[in-house]
Amino acid sequence: MIPSVISHYQILEKLGEGGMGVVYKARDTKLNRIVALKFLPDRVNQSEEEKARFLQEAQAAAGLNHNNICTVFGVEEQDGHLYMAMEYIEGGTLREKLPFASVNDAIAVAEQIGDALQEAHEKGIVHRDIKSDNIMLTSRGQPKVMDFGLAKLKGSMKLTRSSSTLGTLAYMAPEQIQGGVADVRSDIFSLGALLYEMLTGKTPFRGEHEAAMMYSILHQEPDSLQQSRADIPPVLDRIISRALQKDPADRYQSAADIAGELRRIRKTKTGVVQPSEAKGTPTTSVGPAARKGTMPTKRRVILSGAAGVALLAVALYFLVWRHSVIDSLAVLPFENVGADPNTEYLSDGITESLINTLSQLSSLTVMSRSSVFHYKGKDVDPRKAGNELGVRAVLVGRVMQRGDNLQISTELVDVSNNSHIWGARYDKKMSDILAVQEEISREISRQLSLKLIGEDEKKLARRSTENIEAYQRYLKGRFHWNRRNESDLWKAVDYFNQAIEKDSEYALAYAGLASTFVILPIYSGLPARDYIPKIEAAAKRAMSLDETLGEPHVALGFSRYSFQWDWDGAEKELKRAIELNPSDPTNHQWYGGYLEQRGKLKDALDEFKRAQELDPLSPIITDNLGEVFFYMEQFDQAIEQYNKTLELDSAFTLAYLDLGELYARQQKFDLAISKLIQVRQISGANSPYGLGDLGYICARAGKNDEAMKSLNQLVGFSEKGFTQSVQIAVVYGALGNKDRAFEWLERGYQERNWQLGYLGVDPYWEGIRSDPRFTALLKKIGLE
Numbered sequence: 001m002i003p004s005v006i007s008h009y010q011i012l013e014k015l016g017e018g019g020m021g022v023v024y025k026a027r028d029t030k031l032n033r034i035v036a037l038k039f040l041p042d043r044v045n046q047s048e049e050e051k052a053r054f055l056q057e058a059q060a061a062a063g064l065n066h067n068n069i070c071t072v073f074g075v076e077e078q079d080g081h082l083y084m085a086m087e088y089i090e091g092g093t094l095r096e097k098l099p100f101a102s103v104n105d106a107i108a109v110a111e112q113i114g115d116a117l118q119e120a121h122e123k124g125i126v127h128r129d130i131k132s133d134n135i136m137l138t139s140r141g142q143p144k145v146m147d148f149g150l151a152k153l154k155g156s157m158k159l160t161r162s163s164s165t166l167g168t169l170a171y172m173a174p175e176q177i178q179g180g181v182a183d184v185r186s187d188i189f190s191l192g193a194l195l196y197e198m199l200t201g202k203t204p205f206r207g208e209h210e211a212a213m214m215y216s217i218l219h220q221e222p223d224s225l226q227q228s229r230a231d232i233p234p235v236l237d238r239i240i241s242r243a244l245q246k247d248p249a250d251r252y253q254s255a256a257d258i259a260g261e262l263r264r265i266r267k268t269k270t271g272v273v274q275p276s277e278a279k280g281t282p283t284t285s286v287g288p289a290a291r292k293g294t295m296p297t298k299r300r301v302i303l304s305g306a307a308g309v310a311l312l313a314v315a316l317y318f319l320v321w322r323h324s325v326i327d328s329l330a331v332l333p334f335e336n337v338g339a340d341p342n343t344e345y346l347s348d349g350i351t352e353s354l355i356n357t358l359s360q361l362s363s364l365t366v367m368s369r370s371s372v373f374h375y376k377g378k379d380v381d382p383r384k385a386g387n388e389l390g391v392r393a394v395l396v397g398r399v400m401q402r403g404d405n406l407q408i409s410t411e412l413v414d415v416s417n418n419s420h421i422w423g424a425r426y427d428k429k430m431s432d433i434l435a436v437q438e439e440i441s442r443e444i445s446r447q448l449s450l451k452l453i454g455e456d457e458k459k460l461a462r463r464s465t466e467n468i469e470a471y472q473r474y475l476k477g478r479f480h481w482n483r484r485n486e487s488d489l490w491k492a493v494d495y496f497n498q499a500i501e502k503d504s505e506y507a508l509a510y511a512g513l514a515s516t517f518v519i520l521p522i523y524s525g526l527p528a529r530d531y532i533p534k535i536e537a538a539a540k541r542a543m544s545l546d547e548t549l550g551e552p553h554v555a556l557g558f559s560r561y562s563f564q565w566d567w568d569g570a571e572k573e574l575k576r577a578i579e580l581n582p583s584d585p586t587n588h589q590w591y592g593g594y595l596e597q598r599g600k601l602k603d604a605l606d607e608f609k610r611a612q613e614l615d616p617l618s619p620i621i622t623d624n625l626g627e628v629f630f631y632m633e634q635f636d637q638a639i640e641q642y643n644k645t646l647e648l649d650s651a652f653t654l655a656y657l658d659l660g661e662l663y664a665r666q667q668k669f670d671l672a673i674s675k676l677i678q679v680r681q682i683s684g685a686n687s688p689y690g691l692g693d694l695g696y697i698c699a700r701a702g703k704n705d706e707a708m709k710s711l712n713q714l715v716g717f718s719e720k721g722f723t724q725s726v727q728i729a730v731v732y733g734a735l736g737n738k739d740r741a742f743e744w745l746e747r748g749y750q751e752r753n754w755q756l757g758y759l760g761v762d763p764y765w766e767g768i769r770s771d772p773r774f775t776a777l778l779k780k781i782g783l784e
Contacts, residue, residue, distance in 0.1 A: 006083070007080075008028060008030045009035065010026055011024050012025045013025045021084075034088045035087070036087065038083060044690070059082045060076070061084075061086070065119075066120075067142070068143055068145060069116045069119065070144045071086060072087075073087070089136045090138060092136070098201050099201030109143045112143050114256070114259030115201070116145045117181040118255040118259060121184040122685060129188060129190075151363055170203040171190040172186075173190065183248070189243060190256060191258065192244045195242075195243075198784055199228070200228040202228075204222030218246065221241075225237050229235050233265070233573065238336075238341055249487070293306045327364060328390070328392045328393070329364060329394070330371075330372050330389045331355050331358065331366070333351045333392055334398060337400045348475075348478070367389050375711065382396055383413065386415030392415055393415060395412050396411050397409060397410040404431070405429065407427050409426075430472075462548075464507050464508045465499075465505075466503075467502050470498075474512065477495035477512050477516075478512065481516055482510065489524070493517075499655075507546035510541045511551040511555070513534070514538035514552050514578050517535045517538060518535050528562070528754060531559075536559070539553070550578075550581035550584060553577035554573070554574060554584070554586060556573045557569075557571070557576075557577060558570075561597065564752070566782075567598065567782050574587065589615075591607050592628075597760065598628070599761055606627045619655070626641030627658060635665075645648035653683055656675045656679045656682075660697060661693060663675065669700065672697045673698065688724055692714060692728065692730045695710030696733075699731060708735075714728050714731065725744045726744070729743075729744035730764050733764070733767045742771075742773050749780065759777065759781070760783040
């Protein structure tokens, strides 16, 4: 029995009781505030195991500070009673609100819950029991995530028996039911189930008894949301379906990802949009998908890439419509209208294949994948998108796969007057997928009376494989490659290898391997020296099989200047890539990076501008332009480009990082530090991203204690396997410890750290540039 007064708390009333505690409303007589006190129930108060779990909950929750998480004030024990003091929330549980009358209100609440989970996940905490009873709604409708009693801290003691199935069954992820390890993706599954319930008033998986419900979660798909209410946009079906995937690898990989999707829907006036894939920007994901990886700490390079054999190709040399020559085209992301979200790779693959094939045609400018995929998941008017992209025509399409049946609908729109140029629907078997390209080409030629000649006809008819299974695995590899995180990149490697197993002469699969291995050092945190042989082998094999591909050349060129410092060899490959595919923005972007590192800043600026013409909505290319202006000490132009980058993507951390360096250069240290703090807030405490730059700026500002704090954190990350040698050297150099700076630079040289390529142009090294050892290092990497 709990007394009416305990310590400095006056018990007012009992609020509720659950398996892990009894909660009372109380008054804190010291601070004169109302709080909630959670006690272990009497039946388990004597159990050391339960006490340990209770303390674990308190420790987990006490480390969280977020508007959508119930605040924990502290843990105390008196007269054998262990209790936790926490924020008192005036309101009711989310369950009492179900179902939501307003779809937008449900989206807003789910978005905030996602943000709260991301905060917990960044602290290494998995909730493991997200359900409507564990979410409180304040009187203003603000959600508060409660009860981290089932939370499992990384490295904490294992208190749960392996046979236990904690959590409420209706919301539990398959891996929890099967006794596996719950991670951040388990919480994402539960959030998907919760959002489904918020919209329909019922959970997605149901059964008359426990066994039936478990079977439903493991083997069945939930009913479409539209069966419950007509005002739910189809996009929510896709988002929830992805969150509820049986395989954790197929779900959103971070709570930030699903919260971001919901945020985009809420901000869209119609609310009818589709989920967009991860952009080529630093991820805030923590947990398995980023357990060892680190986004690049400086000048992150993102491959726009070439997708390969076209699934669909529009045979265009000149498009003549009402006597107007159409010489530019955007292929908007094809819509996946099938019930199975696992076929999303197919619609994305069709789009990317179209772009890559069409971009090889003479006299036709085709917008890059990076730019057009800004429109993925959005209800966009083709004419508006075409005007924004500066093209004359837009191709839109829909893909539906049901078993072995494939249905593809296409429409070509004239941007000048929004008129229909051509459209068709193709009903094929999956085994006919490679033949669709030629069929559509012939149909368009007939409709528009086009006369294709010479090399254009060959490019449209070229197939890199005749093996359908190999082709499907290749498309899946590209799908994961475009997600840009360590976990997905390894999946891409796996799928490309599977494609090669099906067809050992599949040039595009080898090119995909080369493109994956060349960016893995940047995302995995492993030394690049481990990847160089793999890049070389895959790229050369692709070239030997198809001498017309530009992709293996640009991958090889990037490897040779970033990891091997073979400048002549790199330039040869990069120029060959541009020669083979002058319309690929990545070819110009990476050649611009090469010229930038060689100190040829005017030429680099020209290449980046060309890349931006081909890919106007790319944050990384826009930021690259700002960097060149910065090195040219044209600071106003640099700031303009960095701000444009943030307009394209407000979470693009590289732009904040570059602004910090610029302000430090101008000795505006407080402003510079504020930008780096934004970087750290976005990237999270579990990432080393931005620590080196923050340490450098603090040292420049005379805040040596803060600089040392960043330095010690970097060393800690390095000991965990993150490749941070160059960033550690940056901070040591700024602190004036040249010996330690050169020790870490030598380690970076041995690791083949790509950041060393900027030694000749980056002002970060001004403090040690006059040292003879710096000159010697420049000579070793061919920059002196």
